[in-house]
Amino acid sequence: MGTDGPGRFKATFCTAHQNPETVDALFQFRKELFVDALGWTLPVHHGRERDQFDTGAAEYCALLDGARLIGGFRAIRTDSDYLARAVFSRLAALREFPQRADVWEISRFGVLPGSARIAAKTNYSLMFEFARRRRASSLVAVVDLTYERFLGVLGIRTRRCGPPQIIGETARGEPIWAVAGEIPLAEQDDPRFHALLALVKQVEITDDTVVFGRRRISA
Numbered sequence: 001m002g003t004d005g006p007g008r009f010k011a012t013f014c015t016a017h018q019n020p021e022t023v024d025a026l027f028q029f030r031k032e033l034f035v036d037a038l039g040w041t042l043p044v045h046h047g048r049e050r051d052q053f054d055t056g057a058a059e060y061c062a063l064l065d066g067a068r069l070i071g072g073f074r075a076i077r078t079d080s081d082y083l084a085r086a087v088f089s090r091l092a093a094l095r096e097f098p099q100r101a102d103v104w105e106i107s108r109f110g111v112l113p114g115s116a117r118i119a120a121k122t123n124y125s126l127m128f129e130f131a132r133r134r135r136a137s138s139l140v141a142v143v144d145l146t147y148e149r150f151l152g153v154l155g156i157r158t159r160r161c162g163p164p165q166i167i168g169e170t171a172r173g174e175p176i177w178a179v180a181g182e183i184p185l186a187e188q189d190d191p192r193f194h195a196l197l198a199l200v201k202q203v204e205i206t207d208d209t210v211v212f213g214r215r216r217i218s219a
Contacts, residue, residue: 009119010064011126013133014208015056022062024048029062029069030108037113039170053083053107059209061130063111063123071111071123075130078103084142084180091142091180093162098182102137104130109141118199124154125199131185133207139183142167148179155192158183 016023027048034040035049042049057080063071076082078098082105085097106127111119131139140161143151151158161180168176 008065009122009202010204010206012062012064012206012208013059013130014062014206015059016054017056018208023054023060025069026060026062026072026074026108027054029072029112033110033112034108035171039172039174040176041168041171051083053081053086055081057081059130061123061126063119063126065115065119070115070119073109073123073127074107075134076105076107077101078105078140082140083107084140088142088167088178088180091162091165091167091178095159095161095182097161097180098138098140100137102135103182104134104136104139106139106141109143109147120150121154121196122199122203124151124156125196126203126205128185128197129200129205137185139185140180141183142178142180145177145179148181151183153192154196155188155190156183156196157187157190157193 012019012022014022027050030049031044031047035042035044043051053076054074057076059075061072061075062069078085079101084091084105085099089097109123109127111123127139145164148158158181161182164177164179166175167178170176
């Protein structure tokens, strides 16, 4: 276990095999956020949102404010089957989705509505800390346009894989506009980005993948 300094927030990196209780809590959190709050039409079983990509290849981050789970994300190496390439291939109209061991997809990323803005920024900081620990060269994601704009506000440089498209609608009948993009980590030089990275120093991080071991990354 590694800790990166005291602070308000705690976070855990793990797989479902290493920490089934935390990942089960994340599935319940995902139902609360994406289905109940955002109105996405996703399959729910026994109060939990999970899909075919929640396999042994997936790793997770859980962000806690005190004892309350308020955010997190899922990460899958792109040499495994992953959401963007398998389900949203049409969004990659300009550039193909990668299939590389050093590129990870980030999905099911978010914090609960009503959480402080610092929580959202901390979740992004944890995403980049996760990438650093995995020695990733790039991150891939399908995001709605609000998230894409927020990335720009944070000083994060992205590359679109294609133009925005409607990928579905909410339970309220509202269209969901999304875009697929990549975050090339070596190209991040904005001072706002480096300020964002510093937030992780105030988070107590438990990395179960270090404690229990994980498969080696072959570059």
